[in-house]
Amino acid sequence: xxxxxxxxxxxxxxxxxxxxxxxxxxxxxxxxxxxxxxxxxxxxxxxxxxxxxxxxxxxxxxxxxxxxxxxxxxxxxxxxxxxxxxxxxxxxxxxxxxxxxxxxxxxxxxxxxxxxxxxxxxxxxxxxxxxxxxxxxxxxxxxxxxxxxxxxxxxxxxxxxxxxxxxxxxxxxxxxxxxxxxxxxxxxxxxxxxxxxxxxxxxxxxxxxxxxxxxxxxxxxxxxxxxxxxxxxxxxxxxxxxxxxxxxxxxxxxxxxxxxxxxxxxxxxxxxxxxxxxxxxxxxxxxxxxxxxxxxxxxxxxxxxxxxxxxxxxxxxxxxxxxxxxxxxxxxxxxxxxx
Amino acid sequence: xxxxxxxxxxxxxxxxxxxxxxxxxxxxxxxxxxxxxxxxxxxxxxxxxxxxxxxxxxxxxxxxxxxxxxxxxxxxxxxxxxxxxxxxxxxxxxxxxxxxxxxxxxxxxxxxxxxxxxxxxxxxxxxxxxxxxxxxxxxxxxxxxxxxxxxxxxxxxxxxxxxxxxxxxxxxxxxxxxxxxxxxxxxxxxxxxxxxxxxxxxxxxxxxxxxxxxxxxxxxxxxxxxxxxxxxxxxxxxxxxxxxxxxxxxxxxxxxxxxxxxxxxxxxxxxxxxxxxxxxxxxxxxxxxxxxxxxxxxxxxxxxxxxx
Numbered sequence: 324x325x326x327x328x329x330x331x332x333x334x335x336x337x338x339x340x341x342x343x344x345x346x347x348x349x350x351x352x353x354x355x356x357x358x359x360x361x362x363x364x365x366x367x368x369x370x371x372x373x374x375x376x377x378x379x380x381x382x383x384x385x386x387x388x389x390x391x392x393x394x395x396x397x398x399x400x401x402x403x404x405x406x407x408x409x410x411x412x413x414x415x416x417x418x419x420x421x422x423x424x425x426x427x428x429x430x431x432x433x434x435x436x437x438x439x440x441x442x443x444x445x446x447x448x449x450x451x452x453x454x455x456x457x458x459x460x461x462x463x464x465x466x467x468x469x470x471x472x473x474x475x476x477x478x479x480x481x482x483x484x485x486x487x488x489x490x491x492x493x494x495x496x497x498x499x500x501x502x503x504x505x506x507x508x509x510x511x512x513x514x515x516x517x518x519x520x521x522x523x524x525x526x527x528x529x530x531x532x533x534x535x536x537x538x539x540x541x542x543x544x545x546x547x548x549x550x551x552x553x554x555x556x557x558x559x560x561x562x563x564x565x566x567x568x569x570x571x572x573x574x575x576x577x578x579x580x581x582x583x584x585x586x587x588x589x590x591x592x593x594x595x596x597x598x599x600x601x602x603x604x605x606x607x608x609x610x611x612x613x614x615x616x617x618x619x620x621x622x623x624x625x626x627x628x629x630x631x632x633x634x635x636x637x638x639x640x641x642x643x644x645x646x647x648x649x650x651x652x653x654x655x656x657x658x659x660x661x662x
Numbered sequence: 663x664x665x666x667x668x669x670x671x672x673x674x675x676x677x678x679x680x681x682x683x684x685x686x687x688x689x690x691x692x693x694x695x696x697x698x699x700x701x702x703x704x705x706x707x708x709x710x711x712x713x714x715x716x717x718x719x720x721x722x723x724x725x726x727x728x729x730x731x732x733x734x735x736x737x738x739x740x741x742x743x744x745x746x747x748x749x750x751x752x753x754x755x756x757x758x759x760x761x762x763x764x765x766x767x768x769x770x771x772x773x774x775x776x777x778x779x780x781x782x783x784x785x786x787x788x789x790x791x792x793x794x795x796x797x798x799x800x801x802x803x804x805x806x807x808x809x810x811x812x813x814x815x816x817x818x819x820x821x822x823x824x825x826x827x828x829x830x831x832x833x834x835x836x837x838x839x840x841x842x843x844x845x846x847x848x849x850x851x852x853x854x855x856x857x858x859x860x861x862x863x864x865x866x867x868x869x870x871x872x873x874x875x876x877x878x879x880x881x882x883x884x885x886x887x888x889x890x891x892x893x894x895x896x897x898x899x900x901x902x903x904x905x906x907x908x909x910x911x912x913x914x915x916x917x918x919x920x921x922x923x924x925x926x927x928x929x930x931x932x933x934x935x936x937x938x939x940x941x942x943x944x945x946x947x948x949x950x951x952x953x954x955x956x957x958x959x960x961x962x963x964x965x966x967x968x969x970x
Contacts, residue, residue, distance in 0.1 A: 351948055619868070631782045644727055645769075649785055652745035656780040 337446035340437035367608035368529035523595035585617035596628035669914025672728035675767030679707035700728035723913035751912030765881035792860030815886025818851035854886030
């Protein structure tokens with residue numbers, strides 16, 4: 324998912340003795356493969372991950388790892404394994420986190436996975452920190468890339484940083500690398516205009532975090548000159564969500580979790596409105612049930628604060644025109660409102 | 663010599679052209695079917711439009727789903743999406759309007775205006791149910807011209823219920839109702855009503871539609887749909903005689919506001935435009951590339967994901 328393959332690959336190569344197959348980047352081929360063998364009305368993450376799985380199995384993988392499931396995503400690994408077996412591939416799909424619970428060590432031992440006991444904890448901590456640094460850097464990029472003087476300068480530094488991250492030796496090395504690239508990033512020249520337009524990005528996590536699934540919406544918004552804020556990232560989902568959700572439930576009119584990130588998104592809408600953001604974009608994959616439940620409430624909260632919301636539903640489109648029309652119109656509107 | 667500006671709106675079903683002067687008065691206009699070939703449709707529009715004597719064309723704007731292609735071919739100085747174009751034109755002619763309902767060939771949208779600004783808008787999401795395309799395909803099924811729909815719908819006393827959620831459901835409903843002997847006008851009226859209900863449910867989704875309301879787009883020419891909008895909303899709904907041209911007029915207005923002005927002519931009949939689709943095999947993205955030529959000269963290549 325996005326650039327998270329870097330820390331995940333780092334973790335797996337350091338804690339496992341098994342050979343690790345690096346998944347290919349998501350291309351049209353992946354999507355085509357995935358949707359060909361998926362039920363038509365399943366949500367897009369299923370199709371994207373299935374496509375990647377088929378490609379990885381062809382590259383020689385026989386154990387596939389799947390994460391997640393605050394919604395029906397939690398059952399996807401079983402169906403995907405079945406589909407892969409029907410296609411004649413012999414492999415196992417493992418879900419590491421299901422319904423908020425991590426897979427147990429006893430469960431893991433059933434599979435031919437060899438864990439290196441030495442450095443296990445150390446690698447885990449490094450990976451956690453790496454994800455944390457990446458997310459911090461991405462937050463900065465989303466807020467500032469729109470003002471870059473030289474187009475592409477931010478992306479270049481980010482790419483260099485990820486390559487450097489994949490080669491770090493220890494925690495201290497990681498910290499040093501992060502500081503170096505942070506300095507590089509913050510010293511890039513910026514041209515900040517008087518009127519800054521800020522947009523909040525909320526929605527279903529996979530579509531939000533995988534640029535191939537959202538038509539690189541962050542880059543697009545940045546290229547229009549808009550600052551972007553996004554709450555959802557791996558640091559949030561794995562390490563902060565639990566605590567925050569408890570807080571949200573305490574002092575909010577929504578009293579239920581509503582599945583997956585529905586509650587979070589409604590609360591974030593309120594936060595974005597109160598912080599004076601100019602617009603909110605909500606993206607989800609088509610048929611995403613928790614988000615469909617959250618949409619009327621998001622609309623209600625935003626309307627109280629008079630902040631416009633654009634709802635986008637992503638599916639397999641070969642043509643970007645419809646998406647671009649909606650985006651352009653929304654951005655025109657934000658600019659007009661600001662004047 | 664006075665200045666005039668041309669706006670072209672290339673929609674999925676129809677292509678609209680309008681020439682306006684500096685005071686935004688429409689000098690000439692034209693409405694044609696796109697027939698799946700935007701380049702030809704635009705050529706026809708250009709040959710039908712005439713610049714009145716004493717005027718010079720100083721700007722071209724394009725909008726609609728083929729705006730980029732035509733904008734490139736004509737060297738337009740403004741290329742804008744249709745939502746902005748519609749809002750700009752409506753705010754110019756009807757400054758009091760607060761809500762714009764627009765149903766076009768393939769999309770439908772609602773635009774809310776406050777203090778001469780777009781406050782919010784919504785557009786249909788995935789499918790084209792309840793739009794012009796739906797009406798014209800049903801007209802074909804009933805063996806009628808879609809232009810006669812409105813007049814026939816008005817003669818109906820009790821419209822029958824037709825599900826408009828999805829074209830396939832509606833079709834089976836319609837066939838069923840016709841087979842058990844409902845008169846044609848009741849079915850047509852039911853269709854018009856279902857378009858209204860579908861629009862209010864799927865596009866407006868509980869938005870407060872404040873009066874004055876204006877209804878635009880190709881479907882606004884249908885009196886039946888208009889009648890049911892008034893009935894359901896319990897408000898008066900305006901229709902501008904140029905309602906179907908609003909996109910073209912809006913983009914012409916935007917073009918007149920653009921400081922970059924050039925001299926244009928309408929004579930394009932002897933210029934050959936050609937587009938060619940190719941698949942790039944350099945990586946597994948296999949982008950569909952579109953090569954655009956003007957008189958054998960390569961203008962641009964579209965569709966690459968890597969910017970190669």
